[in-house]
Amino acid sequence: VTKKIQIAIDGPAGAGKSTIAKIAAEKLGYTYIDTGAMYRALTLKALTEKIDLSSEQAVTDLLKNSTIELKPSPQGQLVFLDGVDVSSEIRSNEVTSNVSKVAAHASMRAIMVELQYDMAVKGGVIMDGRDIGTAVLPKAELKIFMSATVEERARRRFEDNQQRGIESSFESLKEEIALRDKMDSEREASPLVQAEDAIFVDTTHLNIEQSAEEILKLATERMS
């Protein structure tokens, strides 16, 4: 007999969290929830409305006055901000380089955590982000902390960009990733940190298939 469990995947940028979570969710018939997309959507709105990103009050009020929804589709998860599909806009360089600033505010995070917790109540869920095992789903049956060297993570992002025809330099991507990791890990409000009961998975030398296998093996153990 297998039971439906909650799987939390945290870790730094480019570790492979969303790619692996998507594959595992499909294999298990689980719901995949990309929490980073929600912080990105809020950042997009803050930039569009020229909100002061360093103001906790302004950023929190902005979230209170926004609707952020994740909807499954055949092309993958779509992100809606106030009813408008912003799935591609939230991946822009401008959003990427500002999201950690927005994500640092404690009172805004409290609201996000509640929204995300409510999305997971039905069980059979895989959620990825930075604080899932520590703040959003502290009781998740399986917690993974996924990482890889910063060189490998930058190399992956560089390849992603090349495939999409976006020009970028490896060195600047590496710097951007390292800075975001630093900001995410050093903030006071639920920083990026491995939960005590999380399993560390290093994907530096694993390909996508091998990484997914590893997670599915751990999930199957917890489900039985």
Ligand code: CDP
């Ligand atoms: O996919 P990528 O690694 O580029 O990042 P993401 O998962 O889309 O998350 C973007 C940013 O949102 C992170 O760098 C964090 O600043 C923030 N974030 C967070 O603070 N907490 C989460 N649970 C998820 C994302």
Ligand code: CDP
């Ligand atoms: O969600 P996160 O930022 O942790 O990483 P991702 O967006 O899932 O993965 C970043 C890139 O690395 C994607 O292009 C993946 O296909 C690739 N990847 C890889 O080459 N090998 C792995 N073991 C995992 C991911």
